[in-house]
Amino acid sequence: MTDPAILQRQLDREKRAREEAERLLEQKSLELFDAKEAAESSRAQLQDAIESISQGFLLFDSDEKLVMANSRYQEFYPHLSGLLTPGRTMQELVEAHARSGQTHEAQEFVSDRMNRFRNQSGQSWEQTQPDGRTMLINEKQTASGGLVSVRTDITALKQAEMLLRNRLAAIEAAEEGIAITDPDGNFIYMNHEHLQMFGFESLGEIEGQNWKLLYSPEVISVMENECFPALIRDGSWRGHADGLRRDGTSFPQEISLTLLEDGGLVCATRDITARLENESQKALLREQFNEAQKMEEIGRLAGGIAHDFNNILAAMLGYASFLVEDLEPDSELQGFAKQIVSSGERAKKLVQQLLAFSRHRESGFDATDIVELTGSVTEMLRPTIPTNIDLSIRTDVPRSMINGNPTQIEQVLINLVVNARDAMNGTPGKISLIVQESVKPEERALVLEQLSTNPSPNMIEVSTADDGSNKAWLGHVVEGQDYVCIRVRDNGSGIDAKTMEKLFEPFFTTKGPNEGTGLGLAAVQGIMLAHEGALVVSSKVGYGTEFILFFPVVEVEHIDAETAEDEADIEIEIRDRILLVDDEPDVLAMLKTAMDRSGYSSVAVESGPQALETLKETTQNFVAVVTDFMMPEMTGLVLTKQIRELHPNLPIIVCTGYSENVEKAEILAAGANEFLRKPTTGRDIAAAIETAREGLTH
Amino acid sequence: MKGIVFRGFLNLVEENFGIETMDAIIEESDLASGGAYTNVGTYDHSEIVTMASHLSDRTGIAVPDLVRTFGNYLFNHLAKAHPDLVAKHSNSFDMLDAIERDIHREVRKLYPDAELPYLDCQIEGNGTLHMLYRSGRPLADVAHGLIEGCAAHFDETITIAREDRSTGDETTVMFTVN
Numbered sequence: 045m046t047d048p049a050i051l052q053r054q055l056d057r058e059k060r061a062r063e064e065a066e067r068l069l070e071q072k073s074l075e076l077f078d079a080k081e082a083a084e085s086s087r088a089q090l091q092d093a094i095e096s097i098s099q100g101f102l103l104f105d106s107d108e109k110l111v112m113a114n115s116r117y118q119e120f121y122p123h124l125s126g127l128l129t130p131g132r133t134m135q136e137l138v139e140a141h142a143r144s145g146q147t148h149e150a151q152e153f154v155s156d157r158m159n160r161f162r163n164q165s166g167q168s169w170e171q172t173q174p175d176g177r178t179m180l181i182n183e184k185q186t187a188s189g190g191l192v193s194v195r196t197d198i199t200a201l202k203q204a205e206m207l208l209r210n211r212l213a214a215i216e217a218a219e220e221g222i223a224i225t226d227p228d229g230n231f232i233y234m235n236h237e238h239l240q241m242f243g244f245e246s247l248g249e250i251e252g253q254n255w256k257l258l259y260s261p262e263v264i265s266v267m268e269n270e271c272f273p274a275l276i277r278d279g280s281w282r283g284h285a286d287g288l289r290r291d292g293t294s295f296p297q298e299i300s301l302t303l304l305e306d307g308g309l310v311c312a313t314r315d316i317t318a319r320l321e322n323e324s325q326k327a328l329l330r331e332q333f334n335e336a337q338k339m340e341e342i343g344r345l346a347g348g349i350a351h352d353f354n355n356i357l358a359a360m361l362g363y364a365s366f367l368v369e370d371l372e373p374d375s376e377l378q379g380f381a382k383q384i385v386s387s388g389e390r391a392k393k394l395v396q397q398l399l400a401f402s403r404h405r406e407s408g409f410d411a412t413d414i415v416e417l418t419g420s421v422t423e424m425l426r427p428t429i430p431t432n433i434d435l436s437i438r439t440d441v442p443r444s445m446i447n448g449n450p451t452q453i454e455q456v457l458i459n460l461v462v463n464a465r466d467a468m469n470g471t472p473g474k475i476s477l478i479v480q481e482s483v484k485p486e487e488r489a490l491v492l493e494q495l496s497t498n499p500s501p502n503m504i505e506v507s508t509a510d511d512g513s514n515k516a517w518l519g520h521v522v523e524g525q526d527y528v529c530i531r532v533r534d535n536g537s538g539i540d541a542k543t544m545e546k547l548f549e550p551f552f553t554t555k556g557p558n559e560g561t562g563l564g565l566a567a568v569q570g571i572m573l574a575h576e577g578a579l580v581v582s583s584k585v586g587y588g589t590e591f592i593l594f595f596p597v598v599e600v601e602h603i604d605a606e607t608a609e610d611e612a613d614i615e616i617e618i619r620d621r622i623l624l625v626d627d628e629p630d631v632l633a634m635l636k637t638a639m640d641r642s643g644y645s646s647v648a649v650e651s652g653p654q655a656l657e658t659l660k661e662t663t664q665n666f667v668a669v670v671t672d673f674m675m676p677e678m679t680g681l682v683l684t685k686q687i688r689e690l691h692p693n694l695p696i697i698v699c700t701g702y703s704e705n706v707e708k709a710e711i712l713a714a715g716a717n718e719f720l721r722k723p724t725t726g727r728d729i730a731a732a733i734e735t736a737r738e739g740l741t742h
Numbered sequence: 743m744k745g746i747v748f749r750g751f752l753n754l755v756e757e758n759f760g761i762e763t764m765d766a767i768i769e770e771s772d773l774a775s776g777g778a779y780t781n782v783g784t785y786d787h788s789e790i791v792t793m794a795s796h797l798s799d800r801t802g803i804a805v806p807d808l809v810r811t812f813g814n815y816l817f818n819h820l821a822k823a824h825p826d827l828v829a830k831h832s833n834s835f836d837m838l839d840a841i842e843r844d845i846h847r848e849v850r851k852l853y854p855d856a857e858l859p860y861l862d863c864q865i866e867g868n869g870t871l872h873m874l875y876r877s878g879r880p881l882a883d884v885a886h887g888l889i890e891g892c893a894a895h896f897d898e899t900i901t902i903a904r905e906d907r908s909t910g911d912e913t914t915v916m917f918t919v920n
Contacts, residue, residue, distance in 0.1 A: 046761055047762070050761060053765055053768075054764075054765060056778075057768075057776065058778070059778075060776065061745075061779055061783075065781070065783070068782050069782070072782070
């Protein structure tokens with residue numbers, strides 16, 4: 045029998061345990077209620093948070109059943125929106141997605157997708173949607189064996205990435221060098237062009253290095269003291285600075301610096317070495333072009349003046365010669381008249397110099413033996429050279445034919461020899477003329493190269509060598525063409541570089557007043573170019589000067605030699621009537637007097653129409669027509685053609701002082717029988733008339 | 743420690759040594775709980791140690807043996823109360839291996855404040871089970887009895903070797919079962 049006290053105690057214990065259990069139960073119920081409320085609140089907060097994120101969110105439990113999908117996910121996959129309800133299986137959703145036509149190879153897609161769902165590697169991946177959007181997908185298993193899938197629409201990010209890649213490609217392809225530094229001035233980027241410009245092959249070779257590595261201490265000082273203050277003030281700076289290549293050589297750059305928000309810099313730069321060279325070359329060409337234009341203008345002006353001068357001189361010389369003939373021989377008055385003729389002759393030569401400079405290729409180009417011509421000019425000049433100057437000639441070839449105007453070539457040689465004489469300044473010296481088939485072999489290549497590369501035959505190139513000698517050349521030579529050259533060499537005072545630059549400029553002279561016109565070498569230039577030749581001048585102050593003249597050699601049979609003029613005296617049939625036509629009254633009056641004094645009976649008219657009118661009235665009486673070429677109302681060329689139509693056998697002589705466009709051949713083709721250049725004498729005209737009459741008779 | 747364990751211990755004492763002995767050790771132990779245990783309550787584990795000590799004094803049976811017997815009793819109680827948990831397993835090793843993975847997991851769901859021992863089992867191919875017992879309480883003998891009860895339930899004959907690896911306040915024992 046159990047002690048009742050023990051039983052009572054046990055009952056008490058049981059009672060207390062029951063009460064404790066009830067108390068705990070009540071407490072637990074309250075806790076559960078609180079926990080439920082907290083859980084519901086947490087769930088609401090979680091739901092709210094999940095709804096407010098910009099990503100699509102999907103949660104499956106460990107049985108692959110959908111727990112929740114936020115509305116963003118439904119926006120991403122609208123074709124699944126009706127299916128995104130709790131309890132829907134992962135397999136159902138994947139199959140629905142495959143059926144919607146959003147994927148290719150639906151069966152394979154479902155298999156792959158489920159496999160990926162169930163074997164999470166924890167890595168994210170990108171998925172391109174049929175509408176072009178790109179999704180970044182992150183999936184992870186939860187601690188309870190479920191799965192969270194988060195979808196982020198990264199379409200804009202991908203587009204921005206593409207834009208950045210394209211921009212980077214553009215920067216890499218740019219012809220400008222582009223570099224970026226951090227706030228400390230260390231390079232963090234450099235494009236291909238910038239790397240190459242400074243002699244680097246890859247960014248790794250320069251990345252992290254300071255910008256000062258690419259500049260000399262002097263440039264760094266200028267940058268820090270002048271450029272950077274302006275850069276900080278304005279946010280950008282443009283200018284020029286010499287960069288330093290990896291090999292230590294420097295080069296000129298055009299630089300544009302822009303300050304970045306973080307204190308770094310963007311540097312855009314160009315190597316302007318080639319551009320500076322081009323600009324220098326362009327400036328030189330522009331200067332040469334301007335010089336050539338100036339010479340052309342002066343030439344045209346000189347030609348115009350020469351034309352007028354010729355007419356004036358023709359009258360002056362004509363009348364002065366009448367006075368010389370008519371005045372008492374050796375009388376004081378005849379002496380005055382002779383002085384007028386002498387001065388007129390000098391003026392005539394000056395006009396010839398002007399014409400020569402104007403490079404008008406006159407008629408009178410014949411097959412000329414340059415060797416013989418040089419010899420005769422030398423002998424002609426010898427009396428004018430002081431005895432303390434040794435004038436010598438050496439001809440290395442017996443004969444060399446060119447197509448040239450002997451008078452003009454004489455003029456060239458006279459000008460050069462006279463200049464050489466003057467360069468002696470009265471001291472003893474030596475002048476040598478040498479005629480060679482060509483230049484010396486060792487010089488030939490250099491000279492020909494210089495002349496061949498001369499950009500324009502009209503331009504004059506000047507250079508100064510290391511030994512202080514100066515050189516100028518004009519014209520150019522043609523490959524394959526043979527040239528004969530005449531060297532005119534002296535050991536006089538020489539020509540300095542400054543003078544060399546203006547050597548051929550008209551009216552430029554180093555001689556004193558009344559000693560030189562400044563036209564001598566300008567005429568040489570014109571004559572050499574008219575002969576399609578070239579010229580090289582070499583000189584050194586204190587040592588002397590050498591001119592080398594190049595003339596193209598021709599075969600004799602190619603020359604359309606002019607008919608030699610008959611120098612014999614002309615028998616004039618007294619009182620034969622001739623018709624004189626000239627728009628210059630002074631010249632016309634002088635010609636009429638001259639022809640009348642030569643035994644002709646001349647009729648003078650001032651225009652072509654008047655001449656035609658006169659011929660219609662008194663045709664039978666005229667034995668010849670002598671007409672000027674350049675007349676305002678009707679040119680001598682037109683007049684010749686019209687007379688020839690009417691009178692096929694009437695001799696016509698055309699006289700011209702200067703013409704730019706008409707050659708002798710053209711005038712003769714129009715029907716003229718003879719062509720004369722002004723100023724002409726009555727004797728010249730008479731000879732031409734008789735030649736023409738004889739030609740017509742035969 | 744949950745009240746259900748204390749109630750199991752007192753049931754064991756009552757069944758084997760009578761209500762007088764049970765009452766005596768409760769009274770002698772001067773327990774804070776007064777010996778009034780409810781299954782869902784939580785009580786200081788030292789009370790069961792004190793009661794086992796007084797039981798040993800009264801019965802002359804060593805405390806470890808008493809506690810081991812209690813472990814054996816606990817497994818039988820589990821098998822009767824939750825036969826579905828045991829019926830899933832065909833041998834003691836699988837059963838023991840599932841205690842931590844399945845049973846303790848469920849207990850933690852129901853009683854988040856429950857302080858359960860950690861039982862880590864590794865079964866080797868040669869018929870050996872290594873079970874590591876780790877707990878803040880010195881009750882490795884309960885685990886020992888549990889293993890014995892489990893083997894008896896499956897009608898298996900086993901040998902159990904113990905290696906005490908305890909350090910400081912934590913009791914760690916490796917059981918090797920063949």
